[in-house]
Structure formats: structure tokens, C-alpha cells
Amino acid sequence: MTLVMTGTGDASRLAEGAPVVEALAREPLALPGCVFVQALTEIESGPMCEMLPPALHPTLPPVVGFTVWDAPDSVWGPFRMAQLRIECRSGLRPRGLLVSAVVDQPEAAAGLASRFGFRVTTGEVVLDRGYDATRIRVATAGKAGLFEAVLRAPQRLGESDTQFVSSLHPARMPRGLRLVQVDVDHAVKRAERTRFGIEHFDAAGWGEARIRPSLALPAVVGVADVTLRPIRYVCRPDVLAFEGTEAVDASAA
């Protein structure tokens, strides 16, 4: 008797392209005054279990999320980043499994990969904000045109009306392949809900060819002080979170 849907993907496949993480972040990473975009879309449900490792569960309906950060200030200087995640559940908790990310500044890309386990490539991330529309364009040198979208008809939201969900980043660590839980705090200063339209999406270019968007949901564009917290938990990808969650102590990666 099967009760809940669980990922059926090959956990070891997550290692392909996953960064090597020798030492997890022990200090928070502050991105003050960061312009952010959070945009979700429902996807076709056929491969929803195959795209997740056995540690995770799909949402009903399955959803992927695009996140864009335009960070004017960081320890590496300004950078822009775009991420693609498969929204999911780890145990009872909502999470997003990182597929990959694109960063426009090499030093930031290296730091985000080595401390937080971002599977990242360098490329171009454009975030053009207009009065009534915001345009996003993401491209890498080898795979031009990964993603293009437009966010229209902004409506003001309250500062606490957006739900932010922690990420899981596949990473090769001394203890083995793990999903690094990245908790991100958002002190929202301004937020607008917009109509999200995808104009181009290269699923294979992001690293998961089976993602097929089916129904775009409203997106949020805003400004927030974003803080990536020090890493507290990692999870084995091959067993459920109840069994495979490991607390990260200060002395070990």
C-alpha cells in the first residue's frame, strides 16, 4: 500500500555538476537592498517523482520556481543571480531543490558554490525594471537564452504577504553527496505582485530537460534585505528526511 508520493530519481545523478563543498558557510551572507523576483509556475506532472531524489516529495500540483536577485552590495561586490528550483517537501517542510543557478560575477559565483552549495555557472542575468513591467533575461556563454520572462501589471502587496521557502542544494561534501539546506531570510521593504509570462525557457540548459511549464502563477518583485543564514542542516538524498537529516556542527563539513 503506497501512501505518499516520493522521489524516484537516481540520487547519485544529483552529483553531476554539483559543487564541491569543503567547508559550509558558518557566517551569514548579507545582501542588503536586494531587488528580488520570485516567480512560480505549475509544470506538467508526468515526471514529477522522477525529477526528485528519494529524500523528497513532490507538491500537488508540481511547481518550479525562478528566483532572481539583483544584489547591489555583498562581500564580493554587486552581483545578479538567477536560480531555478523544483518546489518540493522534505519531511513535512516546504523546500525547493536547486536545479542550477546563473551568476554574472565570477567571485560571487565561486563563493556561493563553495560555501552554500549553489550549482552555478557564470553568465548574463538582466533584470530591467519599468513602471508597469519587469523583464528578465538569463543567458550563459555556451547556452544563450536560458530564460526570458516579463512580469506585468504590478499590484502592491504587504511586506509579509510573500512566502519564502528554504532551498536544498546538491553538493559533494567530505561526508558524501548531500542536500545542503539554505535558509534565506527576507526583510521585505517593498513587494509587488505581477502577472508572470514566460517567453522562453530552455529546460535542458538549466539542467533538467523534463521540466515543462504549464500554468504560470503570479510573481513577486520586491526589495528586501536578504540574508543567507549559516548552514544548519544537510540531508542525504537517498533516504527520507526523517532518517537522513544531519545537523551541521561548527567543526565539521
Place this chain on the structure above:
Amino acid sequence: MKFGIFHELATPRPFTAENERKVLMNALEQVRVADEVGFDTVWAVEHHFLEGYSHSSAPELFLTACAMQTERIRIGHGAVVCVREMNHPIRVAERAATLDLLSGGRLEFGTARSSTWTELGGFEADPDRTKQDWDEFVRAIPGMWTQERFSWQGSCFSMPERAVLPKPLQKPHPPMWVTVTSPGTELDAAERGLGCLGVATASLAEQERRTKEYKRRIQLCDPAGHVNDRVATLNFMYCHEDLAVAAKRGMSFLGTFGLLNSHLLFTREAWPTTAYQSLGGVSAPAASKGGGNPGAAYGVPDGVAIGDPASIVQAIKRWESVGVDQVNFLVNACEILPQEQVLESLRLFAREVMPAFREEGGGRA
């Protein structure tokens, strides 16, 4: 204190006709036993598309079967989703009145607006509008039940003067409730004179706060219909003489239920809005916290009714002490517990737990 059983009709995969029918038939048998042994109400939710978690998409049909197979237990239509894309208020009033007639005046009428994007999105409903729709439904439906002919001009729906028939058996109309998941909905209930039907687990402290505020506000209400000044809460129940056996079996279905619930896509997660301040659902406390340990199981709320009779009496006394009038119990999920164990638990609860509340309350209504 009154006691109810609460059916989500959680169904194990694969979703074969055999599995679906088994869940329905077992639930009906539980209702018959609950009726025989003295439970006060059977509730059935309305949910759509919630794979595994709830297959109760046509509760009015399930509850009609319940009504026709029982003599005494009240029939809790809880709750009808009052959103224009999912139900038309005229049809809701007609179906509920018919169920009240068929049950011999035993209907309890619950109202809700849905908390998941899984459901609202499936009907292409606008989450920003659901509270407005619900408000209009609960203000219009009592008029449909009590006025010979009824007309309405609203923003959600309008109708010229017509006789909405049949009228319910209970006069002026069946008691009305609203499900409460988001903080503040208990105030919406109080302001309209509706019963407060808790469907998400809340801590004792949170329930005490909600109940106090509800009882204070309802004194000043502008009632949508006849005032129903009652507070019900949701709990899990498995009763066994051996505390360890009760804990093992009870926690197995509680854990399964929580896991299934947490996999739904709640509205707030998918649709940024001021209209949904809570993720909703049983696992909302875990899900709403940023980060957190994914290895931690869902925390059992204070006062869960899983244990031996003495410990369950003690747990329910705590709910009683914070002003709760009725506790509704989930008694199984996905057929995790064999049917005989569920029925024996119901019987033991009735035999050993209910008397502790009858004596002080001076008998059952």
C-alpha cells in the same frame, strides 16, 4: 462537551475503485457505530484534487448515506466551499435543505473558502476573492432558507425573486459554522454569529486565545442568520486500554495524515496575497516556519486524544477548560489502522471517556 468524528476520506494509492469503495464503506460503518455508541456529530469535508489526503469531493452524497443509515447522530456538512467557481449558493442551499429533511433535522451546516492552491487553482478561482464570496454566501443562504421567495443583488451572484426549495426542517434553519484555519477567521465567525469550526490543529494556548475573543465578539454580532455560539476543535483519537499500544497505533495514522497534508500546495505558497495569512492545514505550524529541521516529525499538539481512556479524559478536560464546546476526531487515515481497531477505539471511547463528560454536563443534548 460534545464529540464528533471527522471524515476526510483519506485514500491509499493506487486509487482503484476497490480502494475508494473500501474507504467509503469503512467510513460509513464507523458512522453507524458512532451513532450507536453516542457520538454527537459526523462531519465530512469538501475537498477536490487532494490526492490521497482527501477524496471527499461529494460530501453531500456521503452524508446522505450517513443520514439514511443512522438514527440520532447529527450530520455535519463541514464544510461547503463557498467560492463561486466551486459551488453556486442556490445549489448549496437546496442541497443542504434536502439533507436536513432527509436526516430528520440533523444537519449542521459548515462553510469554508478552501486553503489550497491545489483546489482553487483547479477551479480557476481567484484567491483574492474567496473571502468576499464566502461572506456573501453566508449572508444570503439563511434568507434562501427562511424567506418564501428570495432575491439578491451582490458582487458574487445575483438572482431575481424566486422560491428556493425545499426549506430545511430545522427552524429557523440548521446551525451554521465556518471553518477556521487562518488567524482572525474566528473573528469573522463571531461577527456573523457563526459557530467556530476549528479544522487546523491549534495549541491549547492559541485555542484559549481564539475562544475568548470569539465568545466576546459574538455577543456583539450582526448575525447572518440564527446565532450558533459554539466552538469546536479538531483532534486525533485512538483509544486503547494499553497506553503504549494506543500511542503506537494512533501516532501511525496521525503521522501519515500530517505527511499527506504537508504535500499539498497551500494558497499562500503559490499565490502571494493578503487574503491568506496562514498556510492552513494540519501541518501549517511546521510549514510556516522558515527553515527548520526537516528531520523533525510533526509536533503533536497539546491535548491530543491518543492514549488510554484516563489519559484521553485528561486531554479533553484541558480543551474543555479553555472553552471548547465540541471536539471532533479524525480516527484513521488511508486505512492505516485496520477497521476493527478503529471501531473498537470508538466503542472504548464511548464506554470509558464519554461518561466523564456526561456526569458533569448533566446528560447529552
